[in-house]
Amino acid sequence: MMTGLQIYNQLPKTNCRKCGFPTCLAFAMAISQRRVSPDNCPDISSEAEKLLSEAMRPPMNKIKFGLKHNEMEIGGEEVLYRHERTFYHQPALALLLSDTVSLEELKDAIETIRDMDFELLGEIFKIDMLAIKNDSRNPDIFSECAHLARDFPLLLISEDIDSVRKARSVLKDQIPIILGDSSEEWIEFAHNADSVLVIRGSSLDELAQKSKQVQSHHFNNIILYPEVKNIKEALVTFSSSREMAIKSNCQSLGFPLLGRAGKDLVIAAHFICKYAGIIILETTDYEELLTLMTLRFNIYSDPRKPLMMEPKLYEIGKPGENSPVLVTTNFALTYHMVHSEIVTSHVPCFLLITASDGLSVLSAWAADKFSSEIITKSIKNSRIEDKVSHRKIIIPGCVASLKMKLETESGWEALIGPGDAPMIPQFLKAHWV
Amino acid sequence: MEVIRAEYKGKICTLHVGGMKRQTVSCGGHTSPPFLSTPYQRPLLALEVYDVILPDQNQYLKKIWSAEDFISRIKKAESYSPDVLCLRFISASPDVNIAAEGQPAELLIQAKAVTDLPLIITGCGDNTKDEEMLPLLSDEMKDENVLLGVATEENYRMLAVSCSVNDHSLIAETPLDLSLAKQLNILIQNMGLPVERIVMHHATAALGYGLEYCYSILEKSRLAALEGDHMLSSVMLNFVGQESWKTREAQKSEQLGINWETVTALAYIEGGADIIVLDHPECLIRLRALLDQWT
Numbered sequence: 001m002m003t004g005l006q007i008y009n010q011l012p013k014t015n016c017r018k019c020g021f022p023t024c025l026a027f028a029m030a031i032s033q034r035r036v037s038p039d040n041c042p043d044i045s046s047e048a049e050k051l052l053s054e055a056m057r058p059p060m061n062k063i064k065f066g067l068k069h070n071e072m073e074i075g076g077e078e079v080l081y082r083h084e085r086t087f088y089h090q091p092a093l094a095l096l097l098s099d100t101v102s103l104e105e106l107k108d109a110i111e112t113i114r115d116m117d118f119e120l121l122g123e124i125f126k127i128d129m130l131a132i133k134n135d136s137r138n139p140d141i142f143s144e145c146a147h148l149a150r151d152f153p154l155l156l157i158s159e160d161i162d163s164v165r166k167a168r169s170v171l172k173d174q175i176p177i178i179l180g181d182s183s184e185e186w187i188e189f190a191h192n193a194d195s196v197l198v199i200r201g202s203s204l205d206e207l208a209q210k211s212k213q214v215q216s217h218h219f220n221n222i223i224l225y226p227e228v229k230n231i232k233e234a235l236v237t238f239s240s241s242r243e244m245a246i247k248s249n250c251q252s253l254g255f256p257l258l259g260r261a262g263k264d265l266v267i268a269a270h271f272i273c274k275y276a277g278i279i280i281l282e283t284t285d286y287e288e289l290l291t292l293m294t295l296r297f298n299i300y301s302d303p304r305k306p307l308m309m310e311p312k313l314y315e316i317g318k319p320g321e322n323s324p325v326l327v328t329t330n331f332a333l334t335y336h337m338v339h340s341e342i343v344t345s346h347v348p349c350f351l352l353i354t355a356s357d358g359l360s361v362l363s364a365w366a367a368d369k370f371s372s373e374i375i376t377k378s379i380k381n382s383r384i385e386d387k388v389s390h391r392k393i394i395i396p397g398c399v400a401s402l403k404m405k406l407e408t409e410s411g412w413e414a415l416i417g418p419g420d421a422p423m424i425p426q427f428l429k430a431h432w433v
Numbered sequence: 434m435e436v437i438r439a440e441y442k443g444k445i446c447t448l449h450v451g452g453m454k455r456q457t458v459s460c461g462g463h464t465s466p467p468f469l470s471t472p473y474q475r476p477l478l479a480l481e482v483y484d485v486i487l488p489d490q491n492q493y494l495k496k497i498w499s500a501e502d503f504i505s506r507i508k509k510a511e512s513y514s515p516d517v518l519c520l521r522f523i524s525a526s527p528d529v530n531i532a533a534e535g536q537p538a539e540l541l542i543q544a545k546a547v548t549d550l551p552l553i554i555t556g557c558g559d560n561t562k563d564e565e566m567l568p569l570l571s572d573e574m575k576d577e578n579v580l581l582g583v584a585t586e587e588n589y590r591m592l593a594v595s596c597s598v599n600d601h602s603l604i605a606e607t608p609l610d611l612s613l614a615k616q617l618n619i620l621i622q623n624m625g626l627p628v629e630r631i632v633m634h635h636a637t638a639a640l641g642y643g644l645e646y647c648y649s650i651l652e653k654s655r656l657a658a659l660e661g662d663h664m665l666s667s668v669m670l671n672f673v674g675q676e677s678w679k680t681r682e683a684q685k686s687e688q689l690g691i692n693w694e695t696v697t698a699l700a701y702i703e704g705g706a707d708i709i710v711l712d713h714p715e716c717l718i719r720l721r722a723l724l725d726q727w728t
Contacts, residue, residue: 081649081652081653081656082645082648082649082652083649083652083653120641204434204436205434208434209434230726231723231726231727232726232727232728235468235469235727236468236469239468239469240436240438243437243438243439244436244437247437247439248437250434265692265695265696266695266696266699266719266720266723267723269695269696269699269700270699270703273699273700273703274703287686287688287689287692288692290682290689290692291640291682291689291692291693291696292696294640294641294696295640295644295696295700297641298640298641298644298645298648298700299645299648299700301645303645303649332643333638333643333646336638336641336642336643337642337643339642340639340642340676340679340680343679343681344489344679346489422558425528426527426528429528
């Protein structure tokens with residue numbers, strides 16, 4: 001890793017702005033935060049570019065797999081704690097199916113999984129991938145199952161290389177992941193068959209050693225699977241591996257990790273927080289999956305960017321024409337706090353969310369992103385005037401000074417609400433019910 | 434291969450709750466990030482009992498807790514063997530219009546006679562009311578080393594003095610900000626209650642409702658303490674039950690609510706929480722099963 005200043009010393013220092021940054025120093029700072037690549041500078045010397053690219057090489061390899069033209073990426077992580085920068089690639093959740101069920105049953109299971117929608121902050125997510133296990137030990141059955149599931153990214157689990165060969169041959173449009181053995185034969189097969197190979201090991205030493213061996217074949221498309229005896233060992237092994245890769249720059253451990261959570265929701269949740277790149281789950285329970293996907297969404301959200309809500313009118317409960325209208329900014333935490341307090345109050349409300357760059361109320365107000373103009377515009381665009389018969393809007397107490405101007409511009413009466421979200425239920429009861 | 438792990442010079446305080454005739458439990462004492470100290474000091478799992486059941490309480494929680502009176506609820510909670518019992522005197526709130534079966538102090542006298550579990554005693558969240566009520570409860574429990582709360586910047590003085598006089602510990606709450614947390618710890622320490630007897634609450638958000646902010650604050654707080662910031666070396670607590678059962682998800686189905694509370698709790702344990710306050714017994718059972726495997 002190089003600091004911003006060390007990087008700056010390798011740049012032309014012409015401040016030509018061709019990279020899109022106002023100065024070379026600003027560009028250097030952006031490189032050090034890995035927001036841009038050094039080759040965005042058209043005038044950089046080839047030695048400097050090589051030096052910078054090498055120094056900025058992520059300590060953990062990024063692995064691509066899944067459907068062609070829509071590949072998934074895991075790994076490429078740079079930190080141990082999300083607040084140090086961010087976690088980049090969320091772990092793929094792979095649902096385990098066995099090839100011993102009938103093809104009809106398998107088809108139904110796949111359809112059920114395909115139909116699952118998970119809504120998180122207004123966005124729809126689907127199940128990432130399937131893991132098919134060759135319990136039948138029969139290459140024909142295994143490949144038939146793989147073929148049936150082929151429009152999901154697949155993880156093929158089999159100890160029998162002929163089964164894997166056969167299954168691989170029916171998956172033309174994807175890069176599958178193979179979990180079997182990590183002998184020379186398997187390495188060579190995965191290498192030639194454009195697949196990702198899972199390397200198994202019962203200790204960090206064994207994993208590091210095998211990983212080195214694989215890389216000596218000029219093959220880097222691997223995922224490490226610490227086969228641990230219990231959850232306690234998993235915890236230590238996963239975090240040691242991550243720390244060795246990131247802090248000690250241990251290249252043989254610089255790969256994503258695979259964890260098997262079985263049917264255990266809590267262990268799957270642990271793997272999401274602590275360092276798995278792929279998690280194999282033995283559940284198709286919608287509520288468990290929703291819980292895990294929400295956790296993953298939270299932990300892998302970028303702490304450098306404020307989480308934003310879509311600026312629009314939200315209906316909480318079943319508000320009618322006499323229901324209160326509250327307004328606040330689109331900072332997700334602000335929204336969630338206000339939302340949660342409105343739910344607590346049991347008063348159905350309209351909550352108007354303004355386009356305020358994801359800033360909290362006071363920051364947005366100070367930056368002129370929560371002004372009377374912006375609120376007035378939101379009122380007009382949201383068509384709230386068609387939904388309520390009154391013309392009263394509750395504004396956050398900390399921006400009471402907006403009242404006069406807002407009333408003049410919007411024609412609505414501005415009620416000064418509480419300064420803190422937890423006071424909302426009390427406020428609604430006192431002023432509305 | 435030699436596994437190199439970061440070494441830390443700081444140490445997290447050890448907190449004891451309980452004493453006299455009461456069972457005693459402890460938490461904290463870590464010298465590395467969550468789960469990596471040996472021997473591993475596991476977090477305490479507390480079960481929460483409210484003095485009144487509010488009409489807008491989550492329907493599934495109501496089903497579990499509302500049939501009986503306060504004392505029966507305590508006995509019921511005790512039957513699940515939590516590490517700690519959290520008694521929450523919410524009826525004192527100016528927003529609550531339901532009368533409890535008695536004044537908080539009277540209820541506490543009855544309560545402490547029926548259980549010998551270590552106790553967390555919390556108020557209604559209204560700074561002024563809590564400042565009046567909690568010292569009375571603190572006096573009632575003198576020398577039994579309870580964990581009292583919640584103190585904020587507004588009302589910490591009375592509560593700190595009361596805890597110091599009666600030999601209790603105090604929960605100090607600040608909103609997602611390490612400098613505010615540190616400042617409140619210093620202020621409380623200046624009132625005579627040492628940092629070892631303070632439990633930090635950096636705010637709790639449920640899964641999907643800003644959990645990541647609280648999660649990262651816990652991680653930052655814990656790392657700062659391990660790196661040697663003694664004024665942040667207090668143990669940390671999260672009120673997971675209350676927040677989890679307020680969510681939309683927990684209104685939809687009981688199972689989803691249990692998942693929500695369990696995974697929210699797990700995330701805070703990963704972040705470094707030493708005390709987790711839960712509302713649903715099933716969640717306590719699941720987390721305990723996990724911790725049993727871990728320790």
